[in-house]
Amino acid sequence: MSAIIHGAGAATALSTFNFKTLVAPCRTNIPGRSKRCIVAAGSDDDASKSFGSSILTVRHSQKLIANAVATKADMSATTGTGHELLLFEALQEGLEEEMDRDPHVCVMGEDVGHYGGSYKVTKGLADKFGDLRVLDTPICENAFTGMGIGAAMTGLRPVIEGMNMGFLLLAFNQISNNCGMLHYTSGGQFTIPVVIRGPGGVGRQLGAEHSQRLESYFQSIPGIQMVACSTPYNAKGLMKAAIRSENPVILFEHVLLYNLKEKIPDEEYICNLEEAEMVRPGEHITILTYSRMRYHVMQAAKTLVNKGYDPEVIDIRSLKPFDLYTIGNSVKKTHRVLIVEECMRTGGIGASLTAAINENFHDYLDAPVMCLSSQDVPTPYAGTLEEWTVVQPAQIVTAVEQLCQ
Amino acid sequence: MATAFSATLPLHGSQENRLLLPPTRLAPPPPSSSFLGSTRSLPIRSLNHAHASRRSPVFAVQEVVKDKKKPTNSLLITKEEGLVLYEDMILGRSFEDMCAQMYYRGKMFGFVHLYNGQEAVSTGFIKLLTQSDSVVSTYRDHVHALSKGVSARAVMSELFGKVTGCCRGQGGSMHMFSKEHNVLGGFAFIGEGIPVATGAAFTSKYKREVLKQDCEDVTVAFFGDGTCNNGQFYECLNMAALYKLPIIFVVENNLWAIGMSHLRSTSDPEIWKKGPAFGMPGVHVDGMDVLKVREVAKEAVGRARRGEGPTLVECETYRFRGHSLADPDELRDAAEKAKYAARDPITALKKYLVENKLANEGELKSIEKKIDELVEEAVEFADASPQPGRSQLLENVFADPKGFGIGPDGRYRCEDPKFTEGTAQV
Numbered sequence: 001m002s003a004i005i006h007g008a009g010a011a012t013a014l015s016t017f018n019f020k021t022l023v024a025p026c027r028t029n030i031p032g033r034s035k036r037c038i039v040a041a042g043s044d045d046d047a048s049k050s051f052g053s054s055i056l057t058v059r060h061s062q063k064l065i066a067n068a069v070a071t072k073a074d075m076s077a078t079t080g081t082g083h084e085l086l087l088f089e090a091l092q093e094g095l096e097e098e099m100d101r102d103p104h105v106c107v108m109g110e111d112v113g114h115y116g117g118s119y120k121v122t123k124g125l126a127d128k129f130g131d132l133r134v135l136d137t138p139i140c141e142n143a144f145t146g147m148g149i150g151a152a153m154t155g156l157r158p159v160i161e162g163m164n165m166g167f168l169l170l171a172f173n174q175i176s177n178n179c180g181m182l183h184y185t186s187g188g189q190f191t192i193p194v195v196i197r198g199p200g201g202v203g204r205q206l207g208a209e210h211s212q213r214l215e216s217y218f219q220s221i222p223g224i225q226m227v228a229c230s231t232p233y234n235a236k237g238l239m240k241a242a243i244r245s246e247n248p249v250i251l252f253e254h255v256l257l258y259n260l261k262e263k264i265p266d267e268e269y270i271c272n273l274e275e276a277e278m279v280r281p282g283e284h285i286t287i288l289t290y291s292r293m294r295y296h297v298m299q300a301a302k303t304l305v306n307k308g309y310d311p312e313v314i315d316i317r318s319l320k321p322f323d324l325y326t327i328g329n330s331v332k333k334t335h336r337v338l339i340v341e342e343c344m345r346t347g348g349i350g351a352s353l354t355a356a357i358n359e360n361f362h363d364y365l366d367a368p369v370m371c372l373s374s375q376d377v378p379t380p381y382a383g384t385l386e387e388w389t390v391v392q393p394a395q396i397v398t399a400v401e402q403l404c405q
Numbered sequence: 406m407a408t409a410f411s412a413t414l415p416l417h418g419s420q421e422n423r424l425l426l427p428p429t430r431l432a433p434p435p436p437s438s439s440f441l442g443s444t445r446s447l448p449i450r451s452l453n454h455a456h457a458s459r460r461s462p463v464f465a466v467q468e469v470v471k472d473k474k475k476p477t478n479s480l481l482i483t484k485e486e487g488l489v490l491y492e493d494m495i496l497g498r499s500f501e502d503m504c505a506q507m508y509y510r511g512k513m514f515g516f517v518h519l520y521n522g523q524e525a526v527s528t529g530f531i532k533l534l535t536q537s538d539s540v541v542s543t544y545r546d547h548v549h550a551l552s553k554g555v556s557a558r559a560v561m562s563e564l565f566g567k568v569t570g571c572c573r574g575q576g577g578s579m580h581m582f583s584k585e586h587n588v589l590g591g592f593a594f595i596g597e598g599i600p601v602a603t604g605a606a607f608t609s610k611y612k613r614e615v616l617k618q619d620c621e622d623v624t625v626a627f628f629g630d631g632t633c634n635n636g637q638f639y640e641c642l643n644m645a646a647l648y649k650l651p652i653i654f655v656v657e658n659n660l661w662a663i664g665m666s667h668l669r670s671t672s673d674p675e676i677w678k679k680g681p682a683f684g685m686p687g688v689h690v691d692g693m694d695v696l697k698v699r700e701v702a703k704e705a706v707g708r709a710r711r712g713e714g715p716t717l718v719e720c721e722t723y724r725f726r727g728h729s730l731a732d733p734d735e736l737r738d739a740a741e742k743a744k745y746a747a748r749d750p751i752t753a754l755k756k757y758l759v760e761n762k763l764a765n766e767g768e769l770k771s772i773e774k775k776i777d778e779l780v781e782e783a784v785e786f787a788d789a790s791p792q793p794g795r796s797q798l799l800e801n802v803f804a805d806p807k808g809f810g811i812g813p814d815g816r817y818r819c820e821d822p823k824f825t826e827g828t829a830q831v
Contacts, residue, residue, distance in 0.1 A: 103616055132615055138647065143600045143640030150604020153589055154539065156611060173637075177597055182590070186582035187573035188801035190589070225808045246804035274810050274817070321810025321818075328813040360813050 081266050088258040090232035091121045094239035095159065097268065099129055102157065105243055108135040108148055109161030109198075118163050119199055119258050145171035145196070149178045153190040157243060165200030165252065166212040179248045180223035195242040197251035201292055201342055202390050204256070208378035211386075216348045218250055219320050226319040227273055228252040228291045232262040234317060237271025245273060252319070254292045276323035282312030285400055286330040288353060289340040290316045293391060297340050300396035309400060319349050327353075328361055335366040336403050340391055345373040367403050372396065481696045484763045490695055491758065491769060493532060494524040494751050495776045497548035500557055501726075503780045504547065504564060508730045512788075513564045516593075517578045520548040522693075522725035525750035526657050527552045529698030530625055533706050539587040539624040541602035544579035545657075545724075546591045549627060554586040557783040567790035574793045575801065595628065596635035599654070602626035603641045606650035606715075613712075623651040623709040631662030633676045639683075642717065646684040651709035653702075654680075656719040657692065663728040664736045680717030692720030693748040696757065723748075798827035 085093070099105045107122055113136035116123035126134040137144040141162065148158035162168045168175065175196065182190055202211040218226060225247050229235035235253070242249035279294065280301060289297045294315050301311050312330050316322065331337055337357055339350040350371040357369050372391045380386055482490065501519040508517055520527070523545075531540060531552035542549040550560055555571055563570025564578055572582050572591075580591040589605055592598040605624040612620035632638055633656060645652050656676050660667045668674050680687025686708075690701045698720060705716040723745035727734030758764040803809065806819035818824060 106611065106615075130615065132611060138640070138643055140636075140640035140644065143603065143637055143644060146597070146600020146637070147604040147607055147641075147644065150541075150589065150601035150606075151608045151611070152604070153601065154605045154608040156608050173594065173597060174600060177592075177594060178601060182582075183804055184801045185572060185576040185580040186584075186590070187571065187575050188804075189572070189582050189584040191804040193804070223802050223808075225803075245808075247808045274807055318810065321808065323811050324813045325811045325815040 082263040083266060084261060084263045085232060086258065087229075087232045087235050087253075087260045087262075088119055088121050090236040090262075090264060091229075091239050091253070092123060092125070094236035095122065095243075096125060096128075098240055098243040099125070099133065102243075104155060105157045105159065106133045106135065106151075107159045107161065108137055108144055110137055110139055110163045112136060112161050117161065119253075119255075122161070141167050141170040142174055146174040146178060148194050148196075149174055149182070149192055152192045152194045152248075153182065157193045157195075159195045159197060159243060162196065162198030164210055164212075164255075165198045165214050166209055168196065168198065168214060169212075169217075171196075172217070175218065175224070175250075176221050180221040183223060191246050192248045193243075193246050194248045195239075195245075195251055196248070197239070197242075197253060199253045199255045199258070201252075201254040201256065202374070202379055202386065205381055205383055205386055206255070206379075207381050211379035213343045213348075213374070215252055215319050216343050216351075219349065219352060224248045224250060224320070225273055226250045226252065227317055228254075228319055230254070230257060230291050230294045230315055230317070232260060233264050234271050234277060234315075236264060237269055238273065238317070240268075241270040241273045244270065249273065252291065256292055257295075271317075274318050274321060274323060276326040277315040277317050278326065279313040279315050280311065282310040282334070284310045284334055284404055285312065285336040285338060286327070286334045287311050287313045287338045287340060287396070287400070288316050288327060289313065290319065290349070291342060293340045293342050296391060296393050297396055300393035300400070303393065303397050304400055307397075307401075309404060311400060316353070322353060322356055324356065324360055327357065331357060331361045332364045335364055337365065337369045338396070338399055338403055339369065339371040339373075340396055340399075341371070341373050342390055343373055345371075345376050348373050370399055370403055372399055480761055480763070481700065482763070487754070487758050487763045488768070488772065490528050490532060490699070491751075491754055491764070492772050492776065493528040493552055494695065494754065495773055496551055496557065496779070497524040497527060498751060499773075499776050499780045500547060500551060500560070500783075503561075503784060505726070505730060507561075507564070507784065513566070513578070515577060516544065516729050516731065517564070518545040518729045519726045520545050520724070522745065522749070523657055523659060523722045524548060525695035525698050525754075526627070526655065526692045526720045526722055529695045530627075530653070530655060530702045530706075533699065533702050534623070534625065536585075537587060537622050539589050539602070539605040539622065541589045541598040541605065541624065541626045542581070542591060543595060543598060543628050543632070544591070544593055545629075546579065546581045546588075550581040550583060550586075550588050550591075553583070553588050555581065555583045555588060557779055558786045559583075561780075561783040562787040562790050565787040565790070566792065567787055568793045568797070569786070569790040573797065573801070575797075589624075595632040596637035599626050599628060599632070599637050599641045602652060603645055603650060606645065606652035606709075607648065609651050610648065621651075621710045623653065623706055625653045625655055625706075627655045627657055629662065630656060630658040630660065630667040630676065631665065631670070632656075633679070634671055639679075642679065642683040642685070642715070645715040649712065649714035651712065652715045653705045653709055654715060654717045656717070657722055658719055659722050659724045660741075661724070661728070661737060663732065675719075677717060677719040685715045685717055687717045687719070689719045689721065692722030693745065693750050693753065695750050695754050725749075795827035796825050799824055 107125065111118055112122040113126035113131055113134045122134055145160055148160040151158050179192055179194060182192055200213055215226060218224065227238050227242065227249060229238045229251065238251060242251050287297050297313055301313060304311050312334055314326060314330055339353055341348060341350045343349045350373045354369045354371050372395060375389045377389055379389055497520060501521050504517060504519060507513055527548045531549065536554065540549055540553050547560055551557060559571040560581060563572055563574060563576060563581065566574045568574055572580060576582060576591060579593045582588055582590050589601055590598055602624045609620050609622045612618045658667065658676060677687035677689040688701055691697050701718055705718055708716055725746060755769055759766065807817050809818040812818045812821065
């Protein structure tokens with residue numbers, strides 16, 4: 001079994017939190033806020049960074065407004081080492097670094113090789129690593145996912161790309177029965193270190209079948225982990241961590257986030273697969289979100305801050321298992337929870353999260369947990385209808401006002 | 406894809422006229438294996454012979470065996486090989502019979518699928534493999550595991566659900582795995598194992614071509630006639646031929662998928678013909694004759710090791726018992742059962758060994774006795790083994806148990822002492 005993770009003490013890490021090579025969560029046994037070794041989009045101890053974690057000095061709403069939104073605002077402010085890139089480039093960088101590091105890492109999927117990936121995540125890799133390491137498969141999700149699992153059982157570390165997460169429905173047999181279960185049914189003899197990744201979520205009028213959110217379908221499968229990336233920083237970090245993990249990991253990306261730009265460190269780093277990310281510390285209400293909804297929440301946060309609220313925004317990142325420590329600490333502080341997700345209302349990630357919070361932190365809640373999810377409808381093609389199926393910032397603002405009454 | 410033959414072929418001609426060679430091959434390939442070599446003599450028949458008897462493009466192995474027998478006039482196996490084959494088949498049969506007994510005595514539960522009658526296929530193929538070659542099977546996997554080298558003790562304990570089982574009691578009858586002997590399962594849903602086998606073969610190729618290791622490992626995937634109507638089968642035939650993977654697809658056609666006759670569920674019941682449609686040889690062999698199966702297996706395994714790609718082998722075989730121990734087996738015709746019982750592979754091999762003076766009755770009897778004792782001992786061992794404790798419940802769910810996540814107290818759940826007791830909340 002893996003060793004217990006130890007980390008640096010919280011106190012020392014605060015002001016000098018830079019780009020350490022992070023392999024483990026920084027955890028202490030001191031109660032209260034511990035340091036999360038995550039996001040540091042900017043360089044150093046600039047406490048006003050929206051993605052800085054646990055900086056206790058952040059209090060002034062004036063500073064927060066400017067940084068309450070997506071990273072785009074941060075670009076000019078950053079100095080020091082680091083390079084700027086788009087999210088899909090960050091994924092590619094992470095993948096390429098891992099392929100350089102370990103020759104057993106390979107990629108398989110439709111159009112990943114010569115075409116460079118339908119979202120360009122594997123661009124250039126086939127030229128560099130060859131056609132067998134970056135394998136263009138025929139259109140047979142079930143079979144090539146199973147092939148990846150068989151290859152993982154016999155020593156390789158495949159990264160299986162679903163061109164769209166919706167296509168993984170065709171691979172559900174292999175993911176559920178083999179990916180999740182074989183380690184257990186073989187009594188621990190075989191490990192399945194695969195990464196299954198691909199874009200999902202509602203895009204720009206892609207139609208019902210290409211706009212699916214399958215996180216909820218996979219959550220019950222025992223034996224797999226699910227993570228959702230939302231920024232170039234955590235995209236690269238999670239990609240690398242997922243590849244290095246011995247467990248099968250499903251990495252959910254979002255079609256609309258591939259062109260997000262951010263400055264990320266030059267040094268090597270990975271993000272912890274099981275931890276959530278503190279996006280914006282606050283006092284009044286905890287908003288839990290992931291993937292694209294993070295940006296809707298941050299946009300709503302701008303409005304909320306102007307109205308005098310102080311929301312704490314957490315990107316849960318790890319969809320299975322939930323990081324109940326970060327979430328719990330937040331609930332204990334604010335006593336109000338709003339979950340904002342793009343998943344379907346029925347049986348979605350939000351539904352599970354609501355249950356988990358109620359079960360574990362019921363005594364700390366001053367109001368019922370509110371969950372804003374997408375409507376239980378197939379995503380319509382028409383732009384106006386599509387807009388109404390997902391949660392919009394205005395709805396988030398209304399919900400917060402309602403909860404904070 | 407247009408080929409030189411398309412001009413002569415009618416669009417909806419009868420099957421005899423369809424050239425069953427892979428369409429990309431305009432000239433017959435050099436005969437590195439007798440499968441491909443024998444197709445050269447196949448004439449393309451004209452429409453007039455539409456109703457002529459079907460000729461296989463790849464000769465049934467009787468022909469292969471005859472060809473081999475003619476020049477040398479020697480036997481197909483040596484004495485040692487014969488005894489190994491005999492012992493393996495006796496082990497398979499005795500073990501399965503003992504399973505039935507134990508099931509009805511309440512020592513094992515659930516779905517148990519027995520392999521009686523099909524031993525020739527398992528023995529014929531697996532006894533040619535090395536330890537590092539992989540075998541993938543279905544739920545009818547006890548004998549595949551035994552042939553590959555997993556001890557009878559480990560398999561019996563697994564069936565009893567004990568800790569000493571090959572999968573620690575967590576898999577059961579349908580999930581026999583062994584890392585040591587490269588048995589990659591044991592799958593409950595049909596067709597599920599074929600992509601996994603394809604992946605194992607992919608790893609062999611990857612090791613050779615990317616990691617530059619000396620790797621000649623082949624993978625043998627066993628599955629039934631019912632699976633051959635499943636999409637995963639076709640998808641994997643395509644990929645295996647496309648990437649020229651070192652894999653052998655072995656169809657154990659026992660004519661029945663529980664109560665569904667193969668002829669009632671398949672538009673073209675000749676499964677071996679589906680191989681050439683994907684660009685690999687398709688071979689049909691009498692699966693009740695271990696020597697014939699072995700000869701075909703030698704060719705197929707040789708092909709795979711040389712890097713020439715996959716082969717589809719259809720073995721005509723029969724299961725003497727029902728689909729599982731819960732199946733009353735009332736649907737199958739008694740005459741059919743009797744016909745195949747007369748072709749019992751063990752009796753056939755025994756006859757061959759005795760007639761060709763490779764072994765005498767006494768030697769064979771002593772093998773049978775030895776196996777009986779082995780199986781008895783396996784049952785005793787399984788009986789005496791402990792049941793899994795509560796602590797085992799949460800182990801092995803994740804290879805890295807951090808996957809259970811971080812609990813409300815800030816520690817990983819796997820660090821919770823209750824985790825090892827199996828009572829932690831996860």
